[in-house]
Amino acid sequence: MAKLYEGKAKIIYETDNPDEVRVLFKDDATAFDGKKKGSIEGKGECNAAISARLFEYLEGQGVPTHYVERLSAKELLCRQLEIIQVEVVARNVAAGSLAKRLGLEEGLVLDRPVLEYYYKSDELGDPLINRYHIRLLELATDEQLDELDRLAWKINELLYEFLDERGLRLVDFKLEFGLDSEGTILLGDEISPDTCRFWDVESGEKLDKDRFRRDLGRVEETYQEVRSRIVDA
Ligand SMILES: Nc1ncnc2c1ncn2[C@@H]1O[C@H](COP(=O)(O)OP(=O)(O)O)[C@@H](O)[C@H]1O
Numbered sequence: 321m322a323k324l325y326e327g328k329a330k331i332i333y334e335t336d337n338p339d340e341v342r343v344l345f346k347d348d349a350t351a352f353d354g355k356k357k358g359s360i361e362g363k364g365e366c367n368a369a370i371s372a373r374l375f376e377y378l379e380g381q382g383v384p385t386h387y388v389e390r391l392s393a394k395e396l397l398c399r400q401l402e403i404i405q406v407e408v409v410a411r412n413v414a415a416g417s418l419a420k421r422l423g424l425e426e427g428l429v430l431d432r433p434v435l436e437y438y439y440k441s442d443e444l445g446d447p448l449i450n451r452y453h454i455r456l457l458e459l460a461t462d463e464q465l466d467e468l469d470r471l472a473w474k475i476n477e478l479l480y481e482f483l484d485e486r487g488l489r490l491v492d493f494k495l496e497f498g499l500d501s502e503g504t505i506l507l508g509d510e511i512s513p514d515t516c517r518f519w520d521v522e523s524g525e526k527l528d529k530d531r532f533r534r535d536l537g538r539v540e541e542t543y544q545e546v547r548s549r550i551v552d553a
């Protein structure tokens with residue numbers, strides 16, 4: 321079946337059903353707006369398995385997601401979405417760009433968790449935006465944005481607890497949402513060590529893509545470790 325889109329981490333294929341797509345997870349890894357490129361052996365399988373498990377969990381807790389079923393080790397069947405070009409980031413602990421931009425020490429627990437929006441544009445390097453920018457660019461209606469906020473907070477609460485029980489501290493994560501053919505907002509894309517920061521609850525060790533970004537070593541092993549904690553537990 322035809323390839324609809326190839327991104328940095330996944331390929332989207334059409335299926336016989338116009339409302340569904342096949343999402344293939346690649347081993348390719350990029351960081352710093354694509355300036356750093358590499359490959360992480362086994363990442364595609366790990367991220368497909370991790371995403372499937374987390375989407376199943378969220379769906380069971382009343383969060384509408386695009387996930388339909390696992391097709392193979394690296395492929396998920398998902399509802400086709402018209403992706404809203406706003407990445408929603410939720411943060412519980414200061415890290416990455418938040419720590420840098422606001423001068424906060426990495427690891428500072430945020431008394432009040434934070435939501436951020438980024439404009440999904442490779443050309444512009446995914447800039448940080450606010451509600452006014454979203455209105456200006458007509459990326460989403462105010463009602464849709466309220467729904468994204470509501471879902472993001474709910475997902476944060478659900479995932480934080482689910483992961484904590486598996487020894488993973490959910491520091492921050494990025495979500496993408498989209499509209500299905502009926503105009504319903506569903507959680508899309510992936511939830512994986514590529515799109516979340518996970519720190520070991522006990523040691524604080526980084527168990528996510530920061531190991532690749534910052535050349536911390538044991539990259540492949542980390543994806544396997546996270547997969548086993550989330551999927552086998
Ligand atoms: N259910 C879906 N239907 C259509 N497109 C989707 C769906 N889920 C994710 N996508 C899109 O698939 C593309 C490929 O993913 P990815 O490789 O992560 O891309 P990117 O390089 O933009 O991060 C992204 O543009 C993402 O928004």
Ligand SMILES: [Mg+2]
Nearest residue numbers: 327328329509
């Ligand atoms: Mg992506």
